[in-house]
Amino acid sequence: MQTLVLVPTDFERRHVRAGLGPLPAAVAGVELCGFGPVAAAARTALLIARDRPDRVLLVGIAGGIDPRLTPGTAHRFGAVACHGIGAGSDGAFVPAGGLGWPQWPGDDADGSPAIGDTIALGTAGADAGDGPLLLTVCAASGCAADVERRQRLFPAAGAEDMEGFGVALACQLHGVPCEIVRGISNVAGDRDHARWLTAEALAAAAALAGDVLAETS
Numbered sequence: 001m002q003t004l005v006l007v008p009t010d011f012e013r014r015h016v017r018a019g020l021g022p023l024p025a026a027v028a029g030v031e032l033c034g035f036g037p038v039a040a041a042a043r044t045a046l047l048i049a050r051d052r053p054d055r056v057l058l059v060g061i062a063g064g065i066d067p068r069l070t071p072g073t074a075h076r077f078g079a080v081a082c083h084g085i086g087a088g089s090d091g092a093f094v095p096a097g098g099l100g101w102p103q104w105p106g107d108d109a110d111g112s113p114a115i116g117d118t119i120a121l122g123t124a125g126a127d128a129g130d131g132p133l134l135l136t137v138c139a140a141s142g143c144a145a146d147v148e149r150r151q152r153l154f155p156a157a158g159a160e161d162m163e164g165f166g167v168a169l170a171c172q173l174h175g176v177p178c179e180i181v182r183g184i185s186n187v188a189g190d191r192d193h194a195r196w197l198t199a200e201a202l203a204a205a206a207a208l209a210g211d212v213l214a215e216t217s
Helices: 010-020 036-052 144-153 165-173 198-216
Strands: 004-009 028-030 055-064 072-077 080-085 119-122 133-137 156-160 179-187
Touching: 004 036, 004 198, 010 028, 010 055, 010 198, 028 036, 028 055, 036 165, 055 165, 055 198, 072 198, 080 165, 080 179, 119 165, 133 165, 133 198, 156 179, 165 179
Parallel strands: 004 028, 004 055, 055 179, 080 133, 133 156
Antiparallel strands: 055 156, 072 179, 080 119
């Protein structure tokens, strides 16, 4: 099984690549997917079309929403949801699904299924489906109030990132399984980088990613 490893930024890629050590032959490459959901979706689609991997593994950092996902730890997520596509803002925001619109309606012509605001993750036979929910946002939470508003819409959210849903959507449309590992660099809403544990989070993410890669290498 060939796995394409994706990382949002070059800073994250340097840490993850160093933490992974010698890459197994089953790794198709460690590539950038870009910053934010739009770039991540477009770049992932391009790389899947080019490299034809059997699965995609996204690795990077995220902000912890659930207090059990503490800074410096890493987690494998069971599903990813999208916040930011819909109508309204702040407390009046309604996700696309709440408006009656799927993210992708499905297409009988190519057999692609409809995709809503949440996508299940994991490779057949893996236990990633038991992991926490990752919430992909268009802008990171700037304060505790932002986090609370997002929790009201997605109470199961364990952490927030800015690429996961875009990567998973591209994978769904190509029929490629997607896994996501994120190191928790900070508490979501805390913008004081002096309290962030970015290096520790990336080291933990690389270690967990290595375990995921070893499952089917």
